[in-house]
Amino acid sequence: MEDMIFYDRLQFAFTITFHYIFPQLTMGLSLLIVYFKWKYLRNKIEKYNDSAKFFMKIFAINFTMGVVTGIPMEFQFGTNWAKFSELTGGIIGQTLAMEGMFSFFLESSFLALFIFGEKLMGQKLHLLTGFLVFLGSWASGWFILATNAWMQHPVGYEILENGKFVLENFSALFTNPWLLPAFLHNQLASVVTSSFVVASIGAFYVLRNKQVEHGKLFLKTGVIFGLVSSILVAFPTGDWNAKNVAKYQPAAFAAMEGIFETEEAGAEIVLIGQPNMVEKKLDNKIAVPNILSFLTYQEWDRQIVGMDKFKEEELPDNIPALYYSYHIMVGLGTVFMAIMALAAFLLWRNKLYTSKAILWSIMFLVPFPYIANLTGWYTAELGRQPYLVYGLLRTTEGVSPTVSSGNTLFTLLGFVALYMLLGLLFLVLVGKTINQGPKHQTH
Numbered sequence: 055m056e057d058m059i060f061y062d063r064l065q066f067a068f069t070i071t072f073h074y075i076f077p078q079l080t081m082g083l084s085l086l087i088v089y090f091k092w093k094y095l096r097n098k099i100e101k102y103n104d105s106a107k108f109f110m111k112i113f114a115i116n117f118t119m120g121v122v123t124g125i126p127m128e129f130q131f132g133t134n135w136a137k138f139s140e141l142t143g144g145i146i147g148q149t150l151a152m153e154g155m156f157s158f159f160l161e162s163s164f165l166a167l168f169i170f171g172e173k174l175m176g177q178k179l180h181l182l183t184g185f186l187v188f189l190g191s192w193a194s195g196w197f198i199l200a201t202n203a204w205m206q207h208p209v210g211y212e213i214l215e216n217g218k219f220v221l222e223n224f225s226a227l228f229t230n231p232w233l234l235p236a237f238l239h240n241q242l243a244s245v246v247t248s249s250f251v252v253a254s255i256g257a258f259y260v261l262r263n264k265q266v267e268h269g270k271l272f273l274k275t276g277v278i279f280g281l282v283s284s285i286l287v288a289f290p291t292g293d294w295n296a297k298n299v300a301k302y303q304p305a306a307f308a309a310m311e312g313i314f315e316t317e318e319a320g321a322e323i324v325l326i327g328q329p330n331m332v333e334k335k336l337d338n339k340i341a342v343p344n345i346l347s348f349l350t351y352q353e354w355d356r357q358i359v360g361m362d363k364f365k366e367e368e369l370p371d372n373i374p375a376l377y378y379s380y381h382i383m384v385g386l387g388t389v390f391m392a393i394m395a396l397a398a399f400l401l402w403r404n405k406l407y408t409s410k411a412i413l414w415s416i417m418f419l420v421p422f423p424y425i426a427n428l429t430g431w432y433t434a435e436l437g438r439q440p441y442l443v444y445g446l447l448r449t450t451e452g453v454s455p456t457v458s459s460g461n462t463l464f465t466l467l468g469f470v471a472l473y474m475l476l477g478l479l480f481l482v483l484v485g486k487t488i489n490q491g492p493k494h495q496t497h
Contacts, residue, residue, distance in 0.1 A: 061462040062134040062453050068466065069126050071428055072473050076120035078427045081195055081241060082248030083113050084188035086279060091181045101268055104492035105275075106184065108268075109252070110168055113187075115483050117165060119476060121158075126469065134462060138442050138452030144220045145211060146201045149227060153197035161190030192241060199237045200227055205443050206434065207232040207302050219443070232302065235294035236434075242287045243430060246390060247423040249280030253397075254420045255488055257413040265491045270407055273416075277401055281394035288387055293349065299437060300350050303444065305364045306437030309373045310380040311346060312336050316360035320344035320353075324381075329374045334362075370439045379432035386426040393419060 087106050094102035128150075131139045139147075164186040172180045204211075210226025211219050221227070253276025259269025300307040308314075312324045314334045323345040327336035347356040361369055370376050393415060400406040406413075438444050442452045 057459040058457070058462070059450060059453055061459045061466065062457075063449070065134065065462055065466040065469065066127070066130055069123065069130065069469060069473075070431075072477075073120065073123040073127060074428060074431060075424060076116045076123065077191070077194070078244045078247050078424065079251060080113055080116045080120060081191045082244035082246070082283075083109055083116070083251070084184075084191045085245060086248055086252055086275065087113065088181070088184050088188050089275070089279075091184045095177055095181055101271055101492070105268060105271060107169075107172075108487075108492040110165075110184070110187075111487050112251075112484060114165060114169060115480065115487070117161070119480050121162075122476065123473065134454055134457055135442075135452050136454035136457075138447070141217055141447060141452070142219045142443060144218060145204060145227070148221065148224075149197045149201040149204070153194050153201075157190050157194035157197060159190075161187055161194060164190065195241055195244075196237055199240060200230070200233055202434070203230045203233040203236055206236075206438055207298075208443050208446055213446075219446075232298055235291055235298055239287060239291035239295050239430075242283045242291055243423075243427050245283035246280060246287055247427060249276045249283060249394075250390075250416070250420055250423045252276035253280060254417045257417040258488070259491070260407055261410065261413055261417070268492050273397075273406060273413075274401060276416075277394055277397045277406070280390070281398045284387065284390040284394050288391065292384075292387070297350060300358070303437055304359050305361065305369050306376070308359060308361045308364070309370045309376050310433060310437060311358075312339075312377050313346075313358060313360040315362050316357065318357060320348075320355040321346040321350075321358035323349065329377050331373065367440065370436055372436055372439070376433060376436040379429040379436060383426050383429040383433060386422050386429075390419075390423065390426070 087109050090102050090106035090109070093099075094106065164183045167175070168180065168183040168187055171183065175183070204227060207230060208219075209230050210221060210223035212222040213219055227233075252272050256269040256272025256274075256276060259265045260273065296307070299310070311321075312327055312329060313321060314336070320343065322341040322343045324336060324339060324341045327339035327341070330337045344354045347358060348354050350356070350358065361373075393412075397406055397412055397416060400409050400412060440449055441447060442449050
């Protein structure tokens with residue numbers, strides 16, 4: 055049974071990790087595409103229109119890969135997690151269905167119109183199609199996060215005698231106090247990813263002295279959007295999310311902050327430390343006293359409950375992974391703010407385009423927003439354990455009893471091989487698109 059649960063969780067973790075590489079770019083990039091197209095309509099400078107169409111090509115490649123890699127996750131609910139689907143399908147099935155019926159079709163339909171319909175529709179309708187692609191991609195995130203928010207903080211439900219969850223209050227799904235901060239935090243994090251991608255392509259062009267005018271535009275746009283979104287990811291949205299975890303999942307909050315023992319007069323914030331699960335402490339700890347209490351409750355001496363006050367079975371089942379995921383996310387977010395602030399300062403001083411060190415830094419930092427986004431998701435999901443539906447349905451109660459660990463391992467290996475090929479294809483297609491550059495400059 056333990057092997058079966060392990061492989062079920064491992065397969066889902068692998069497929070969702072690979073899948074989320076793609077939508078985190080499309081959601082943020084759709085906003086930047088609308089910005090480029092809007093700027094073109096305002097000033098009629100062709101490079102803005104070229105930029106919108108160029109990044110929509112990259113958007114389309116990401117969107118296609120997201121669709122292909124998203125399908126196995128849907129099937130896993132019915133194969134590896136059949137009991138979970140049976141018990142909660144009356145609730146999560148509604149938000150997932152709305153994501154497919156409304157958001158996906160909106161996004162895919164107007165994506166085709168944006169790519170192929172510019173001359174037919176005219177520029178204002180072309181901008182509208184771009185906006186509807188943006189709306190569809192962000193609505194998709196809203197419905198997915200409404201599903202996840204219910205699993206993190208279940209509301210508006212009733213449990214029948216047979217153990218099934220049914221929706222008692224439909225509006226409660228979308229007024230869930232967990233949803234809005236999670237959605238804003240997630241979407242702004244996707245803007246961080248897309249900003250770094252746009253800025254890095256610009257840095258690549260400037261460093262290679264190729265399509266320099268477009269490169270400078272990409273750099274300027276990516277740095278400005280990147281700085282603003284990096285700050286907003288930290289505050290207020292990140293702060294809001296952390297306070298929600300402290301309020302609704304105190305055991306997870308203690309674990310991700312590394313609080314093994316309850317401190318009576320204010321909790322310190324840990325900058326560096328490694329969880330020691332044998333001695334129940336942090337090794338090599340560097341911490342600042344009372345700061346965590348102030349950030350969480352605006353009271354310097356407010357007590358924050360540590361892991362020692364919870365039963366073992368109520369604590370997250372992989373505390374080191376949760377702790378490191380959270381601190382990697384926060385650490386990288388701090389780096390992003392610093393790099394983008396420096397780049398913005400150089401932009402203001404008209405020195406950004408000649409500062410090779412910062413251009414190389416921006417270009418090679420591209421993988422790290424992806425890592426920060428993924429570790430953010432790991433923090434949320436590892437923090438919810440040992441529950442699928444927090445406080446109500448444990449992970450061990452949601453697996454499919456008839457799917458063996460051997461079957462799951464076999465299909466997992468198949469997914470690894472298939473996704474490696476898809477990943478290589480994705481890199482080739484995006485690399486070719488970047489090498490060609492914006493269409494206007496290739497004539």
